[in-house]
Amino acid sequence: MITTDSGIPVDPWYGPPEEPGPALGHPGEPPYTRGPYASMYRERLWTMRQYAGFGSAEDTNERFRYLLGQGQTALSVAFDLPTQLGYDSSHELASNEVGRVGVAIDTADDMAAVFDGLPLEDLSVNFTINATAPIILAFYIVAAERQGADPARLAGTLQNDILKEFLARKLYVFPPQPSLQLAGDVVEYCARELPRFNPISITGYHAREAGCDAVQEIGLTMAAAIAYAEHFTARGLAFDSFAPRLSFHFSSQLDLFEEAAKVRAARALWHEIATKRFGATHPHSGRLRFFSGCSGATLTAQQPLNNVVRSTLQCLAAVLGGAQSIHVMGYDEALEIPTEESVRLALRTQQIIAHESGVTRTVDPLAGSYFVESLTSELQTRAQALVQEVDDGGGYVHLLEQGVPQRWIAEAAYRTELAVQSGERVKVGVNQFTGGGEDRPPRLFEVDSAAGDGQRARLASRLATRDPAPAARALAQVREAVTAGANTMPAFLDAARAGCTVGEISGVLRAEFGEHREPAPW
């Protein structure tokens, strides 16, 4: 049987459906299947946002300036693992990893240096940060204050999706319940103080990268969105007060029509959930906007230039699906963080699709295709069934705590691997068409091995020169806010201004909340 990558049977050809599918509506109108905006790319292209960050704040600032100089229209910050896990660069567990997979941030001074000379009121910035998201947001606000920027004018997105860390990305620190509390603090604070900022990006991307299929990607993302909305409403926030600022993040893989149909289905499903389950009345509450990350997991180490073609197809799928912002992978990312050359090519891929392919000239160009509409409808139905299965199983957070959806993903990943091994799933240059030429990228990015020492020295000098009393007071206030169950953001901001470090603030939270340990997968 011929199926899509997610196992949906595909007929030899498609004609009009026997039963009419759900109403599509028009672009920019409920249920938003055809896109969140009426004019889409005719009026404004998607935001081209390459994920970047490595080494020191200065290294990252230089890469950002390069990308903006090449026509990128917004920024996306990658943080190193110690920053994401709330360890200072001087911590024993951080020793090998400072500045390795992202920029090292210890204090608000580091954040200010990342954006030195970049006007934050005029930029949209994405932050891939979760367990320590509120602290990093506080550092960013303080960096903006030092530029004289008005926080109310800051635009961008904080990933702040801690549930998918438990699910797939695995950079959790605190247990699920206090983690949700922190995520809610950010959403509540931003609704009041940063009206242009997306305080959370609910993400199916990492589950997909970890091995699940497109149906599971939509279903698990919706289950997470429901869990957040239930948590936020339980703490007294009105659904319509935060839902319009929720953003989403999906993967874009290689099954072109299924990937384009996937996000159309996700938009329709979110609209249904927002209106029927949460009684949304604000028209934007059920209007799903998303960032599309092309897929690293589909890239191959063998014949790496082939990845340029894979990324082009993935970017095209994201555009045909109506993404609001897109990241394209570098062709060398199966082996290293990308070189400047491969990042430029990834950006050029977006620019060629945007400016030369003509696909932006009309909105939702695949609409009305018998096949694509059939896929959209089938994906929505199957994802809806998964949401129901999660509900029936006791809810998303409960299942995550038991490790259930984590197991679904691992099993799907194993099935894919076996299909590659048997040749049932063809990977060009890997299990077919192998031989004949250059098998490795010409040059890999080289990490500055002194980055860790430099960052540790910088941290030591900041700690030596700061005024200790306000820092100690600020940390005490963080503890008080946590024990009182108050919103922690004001305390994090004061701690950032007092020169407290990511590790110090996280240390208070570790002491109060404890640390999460994942249940064994088997």
Add this chain to the structure above:
Amino acid sequence: MRVVLAKPGLDGHDRGVKVVAMALRDAGAEVIYLGLRQTPGQIVAAAQAEDADVIGISVLSGVHIPLARQIREAQQAAGVDDIPLVVGGTIPDQDVPALTGLGVRAVYGVGTPIGDVVAGVMAAGGSVPDGRAQ
């Protein structure tokens, strides 16, 4: 044939290690997966306690060389440096000699067929993939 698998360091990418765990299990090995953020000391202590035939680590954050060195040192300190250590992950070809120089038995970079990983780990542990001892 007992294999202790672990993710050392802070890296959270566990797709690969879980796939390897399932493939080894299906090949007849007994797999003890320790999970994320394991220190070299924890990994070696578990390998001792479990009487492991092989230790396998997975690293996708680029810090495979220092981690492999620390684990080999911990093995020597504990007197179990005869347990073969194998390493998988995003490992550029040019790093393989450094890893084997540290005493790593085998390295499985991106794109290694899963069957090759299974055969290699089983051989390192003194078995063939159907579970018969050699």
